[in-house]
Amino acid sequence: MNGERILQEREIRHIRERLAAFYEANRRDLPWRAEADPWATLVSEVMSQQTRIETVIPYYRAWMERFPTPAALAAASEEEVLALWKGLGYYSRARRLHQTARELVTHHGGRVPRDPEALRALPGIGAYTAGAVASIAHGVPVPAVDGNVRRVLARLLDLPAPSPALLAREAGALVDPADPGRFNQALMELGSLVCTPRSPACTRCPIAAPCRARAEGTQEARPRPIRRAPVPVREEGVAVLLHLPPDDPPRLLLRRRPDEGLLARMWEFPGEPCGEGESPAAAAHRALAGALRASGATLIEPASPRALPGVDHLFSHLRIEYRPHLWQVEPGGERAGSRWRWVGLEALELLPLPVAQQRIANHLEAALPECNLEAQSGFSSGARRGSPSAPDP
DNA sequence: GACGCGTGGTG
DNA sequence: TCACCAAGCGT
Numbered sequence: 001m002n003g004e005r006i007l008q009e010r011e012i013r014h015i016r017e018r019l020a021a022f023y024e025a026n027r028r029d030l031p032w033r034a035e036a037d038p039w040a041t042l043v044s045e046v047m048s049q050q051t052r053i054e055t056v057i058p059y060y061r062a063w064m065e066r067f068p069t070p071a072a073l074a075a076a077s078e079e080e081v082l083a084l085w086k087g088l089g090y091y092s093r094a095r096r097l098h099q100t101a102r103e104l105v106t107h108h109g110g111r112v113p114r115d116p117e118a119l120r121a122l123p124g125i126g127a128y129t130a131g132a133v134a135s136i137a138h139g140v141p142v143p144a145v146d147g148n149v150r151r152v153l154a155r156l157l158d159l160p161a162p163s164p165a166l167l168a169r170e171a172g173a174l175v176d177p178a179d180p181g182r183f184n185q186a187l188m189e190l191g192s193l194v195c196t197p198r199s200p201a202c203t204r205c206p207i208a209a210p211c212r213a214r215a216e217g218t219q220e221a222r223p224r225p226i227r228r229a230p231v232p233v234r235e236e237g238v239a240v241l242l243h244l245p246p247d248d249p250p251r252l253l254l255r256r257r258p259d260e261g262l263l264a265r266m267w268e269f270p271g272e273p274c275g276e277g278e279s280p281a282a283a284a285h286r287a288l289a290g291a292l293r294a295s296g297a298t299l300i301e302p303a304s305p306r307a308l309p310g311v312d313h314l315f316s317h318l319r320i321e322y323r324p325h326l327w328q329v330e331p332g333g334e335r336a337g338s339r340w341r342w343v344g345l346e347a348l349e350l351l352p353l354p355v356a357q358q359r360i361a362n363h364l365e366a367a368l369p370e371c372n373l374e375a376q377s378g379f380s381s382g383a384r385r386g387s388p389s390a391p392d393p
Numbered sequence: 394g395a396c397g398c399g400t401g402g403t404g
Numbered sequence: 405t406c407a408c409c410a411a412g413c414g415t
Contacts, residue, residue: 053411
C-alpha cells in the first residue's frame with residue numbers, strides 16, 4: 001500500500017499548528033538547544049540514542065568542552081574517547097562517532113553534511129539520527145522517527161505494530177516544512193511529556209482531537225508491547241592482582257577486552273566465566289594463572305586469596321555475577337604487551353573502565369588498609385573471611 | 394528480522 | 405523487587 005494517507009490535509013495543518021504552539025510553551029532548555037552548531041546537534045543526538053536526556057547532559061558538556069569540533073575529536077586517541085564516554089553505555093557509539101569525526105575531516109571539509117543520505121552513510125548514524133540532524137541543524141524537511149514518535153504516531157493512527165517504512169512515510173507527510181526541526185522535536189517532546197508509554201495524559205494533549213486511538217480508547221495498547229526473552233545469567237571468577245610498592249601508590253593489573261563484542265576494547269580485571277559446576281574461586285584461579293603468564297608477575301605467597309564483595313551487573317542482554325578474588329603479586333620482567341597494563345589505583349578514572357569493573361575497584365579500595373597490614377605480617381595468613389562468593393550486601 | 398549492544402530511572 | 409524501557413545502529 002502506498003500513497004494512501006490516513007490523515008486529511010485539514011488535520012495535518014491542525015497538528016502542525018498545535019505542535020508548534022506546544023513546543024514553544026513546553027520545550028526544555030537543553031544545552032545543545034542553546035547552540036546553532038550542527039556538530040553540537042550531531043553529538044547530542046548520538047549520545048541520546050537509547051539514553052535518557054538527564055543522563056546525557058553532563059556527558060555532553062564535558063564532550064563539547066574537550067571536542068568542540070569534528071577535527072578535535074578526529075585528532076584524539078580512542079582510549080581518551082572511550083574514557084570520556086565511560087558510564088554512558090553502548091560504547092560502540094563512541095567509537096563510531098570517533099570514526100565519523102575522521103570522515104567529516106577527510107571527506108566533508110570538517111563540517112557536518114546537510115544531505116540526509118550523506119549523514120546516513122556515516123558510521124553510527126542511522127535513519128533517525130540522519131533525519132534529526134538534517135532537520136534540526138539544517139532545516140531540511142525530513143522525518144525523524146524515534147521511540148517517542150513511533151508511539152505518538154501509532155496512537156494518532158491507531159496502529160498496533162506500524163512498520164518503520166509506514167512510520168517514515170506518515171511522518172514525512174506530516175513534517176512541517178515551515179520549521180522541520182521544531183516539528184520533529186515537538187513530536188518527541190510530546191511523546192516524552194504527554195503521550196507517555198503508560199498512562200498517557202490525553203486530556204493535556206494538543207492533538208487529541210485528530211487522535212484515532214483516543215477516539216477508540218485504545219491508546220494504552222498502542223503500539224503493542226514487545227516481549228523480551230529472559231536474560232541469561234553468567235557467573236565469573238575475577239582475579240585482582242595487587243602490587244604494593246614500598247613507597248608508591250598501589251598498582252593493579254588490567255586487561256583490555258577484545259576488539260569486538262561486549263564492552264569492546266574497554267579495560268577490566270582479568271576474569272573467567274565459571275564452567276559447568278565450577279566454583280567462582282576456581283574460575284578466578286584460572287584467570288590468575290592467565291594473568292601471571294601474560295604479565296610475568298609472580299605471587300608473593302601461593303596461598304588462598306582474599307574474597308572481595310561480589311558485583312552483580314545487568315547488561316542489556318546478559319547478567320554477569322562477578323566474584324573478585326584478591327592476590328598480592330610482584331610484577332615480572334619486561335613482559336607487558338598492549339593488552340595488559342599495570343595501573344595505579346588513582347589513575348583508574350583516566351581509563352575506559354566499565355561500571356561493573358569500577359565497582360570492583362571501589363570494593364578493593366575499601367579493603368586496602370587491611371591488606372597493607374597483612375602484607376607486613378605475611379599476606380597469606382587466613383585472610384579469608386565470609387563466603388568467597390558473597391554478593392554485594 | 395532478530396539479535397547484540399550499557400546503564401540508570403521508574404512504577 | 406524487577407520488568408520495562410529510554411532522542412537506535414549494525415549485522
